[in-house]
Every structure is written in structure tokens, then in C-alpha cells.
Amino acid sequence: MDISLVRERIAAAAAAVVLPTSRLTCTGYVPDAVTEPHFFVGEYTQEFDRTYRGMAVLEVTCRxxxxxxxxxxxxxxxxxxxxxxxxASLKAAIEEARGEPGELALGGAADDLHVMRIQGYRWYEHAGVDYVGAELIIKVIG
Incomplete structure (x- = not known):
């Protein structure tokens, strides 16, 4: 699984949200500076060889x-x-990238994905500026 491609495609899927007064900036990486509101793909954990075919499972933390x-x-x-x-739902927009039944997720970058949970609804400091925010935890299988 190409991690960089997965990160890019999660950000692209998140960009489909429609906000009432502004546009959501989305990046597949942690930005130096935030253009608010901003969604980005942060750190991840990876478990190798989850099946006999060698499939991996990522748990991606997005903010x-x-x-x-x-x-x-x-x-x-x-x-x-x-x-x-x-x-405006990030969950709905990201899970739309699962594709139709039988299709690969994220335009072929993964077998499947699922937005598992929201956590950390709080104030965040990023590059010296405070924001209100939360984390989305996404499971990606590939």
C-alpha cells in the first residue's frame, strides 16, 4: 500500500464537504501553517501481514x-x-471514497476504509496559534 497516495486520497475525499460559509482546506500531510478551517492527515500506525496475503491495516489520525x-x-x-x-460531514465524505460494492477504496489505493471514531474534541495549538478541533480515526485496509 502506497501510504503517500492513501494520505492524498483521504484529503481529496474530505475536500468534498460543503460548509455553509467557508471552504475546507484539506492536505494529506501536517501543514506548517493552517488555513482555517483545515483538515489534514497526521500520524498513523501500521500493522503488517494481517492476512495470509500480507494485507496491512493502517489506523490514520486526521485532524x-x-x-x-x-x-x-x-x-x-x-x-x-x-x-x-x-x-458538511467528514465521515460521509470520506466513506464515499469506499467506492461501489466490489470496488477498491480511495480510487484503488486501498481495499477498504472506515471512519472509526472521533476523539480529542478540544483546543489545539498549531504553529503557535490556538484552534478548536478534533481527531478522526480512520481504519484503512490494503
Missing amino acids: VLVGRADDRASQKLLDAMLASTGA
């Missing part, structure tokens, strides 16, 4: 950060992106 110019509005926007459904 979404929102500016805090207005604490309430920022958290409402974050809540919309963390919902399980809706136009």
Missing part, C-alpha cells in the same frame, strides 16, 4: 481545526463536520 474568532460559531461548524451525515 480538523477551526479558527476561534467566535467560539460558539467555530464549535457549531466543527460539530457539523463531525456529524455522521449531512453535506
Whole structure:
């Protein structure tokens, strides 16, 4: 499995969300500076040889950060992106990249993926600036 390609394609899938007042910036890597709101693919763990075919399982930690110019509005926007459904839902947008039944996920970069959970809803400091944000944990099989 090409990890760089998986990271790029997760970010591309996340870019499909529709936000009410702004556009979500998405990167497949941890950025030096955040253009808010910003989704990025961070660290991951990898388990090798999960099947006899040598399939690997990744657990990818992604973050979404929102500016805090207005604490309430920022958290409402974050809540919309963390919902399980809706136009702003990161889960729905990313899982759309699973493809049709029988197709490979992420445009052929993986066998399957699943957004497993949201965690760490809190204030984050990134490059010296504070944001409200959360982590999405995605399981990728390939």
C-alpha cells in the first residue's frame, strides 16, 4: 500500500464537504501553517501481514481545526463536520471514497476504509496559534 497516495486520497475525499460559509482546506500531510478551517492527515500506525496475503491495516489520525474568532460559531461548524451525515460531514465524505460494492477504496489505493471514531474534541495549538478541533480515526485496509 502506497501510504503517500492513501494520505492524498483521504484529503481529496474530505475536500468534498460543503460548509455553509467557508471552504475546507484539506492536505494529506501536517501543514506548517493552517488555513482555517483545515483538515489534514497526521500520524498513523501500521500493522503488517494481517492476512495470509500480507494485507496491512493502517489506523490514520486526521485532524480538523477551526479558527476561534467566535467560539460558539467555530464549535457549531466543527460539530457539523463531525456529524455522521449531512453535506458538511467528514465521515460521509470520506466513506464515499469506499467506492461501489466490489470496488477498491480511495480510487484503488486501498481495499477498504472506515471512519472509526472521533476523539480529542478540544483546543489545539498549531504553529503557535490556538484552534478548536478534533481527531478522526480512520481504519484503512490494503
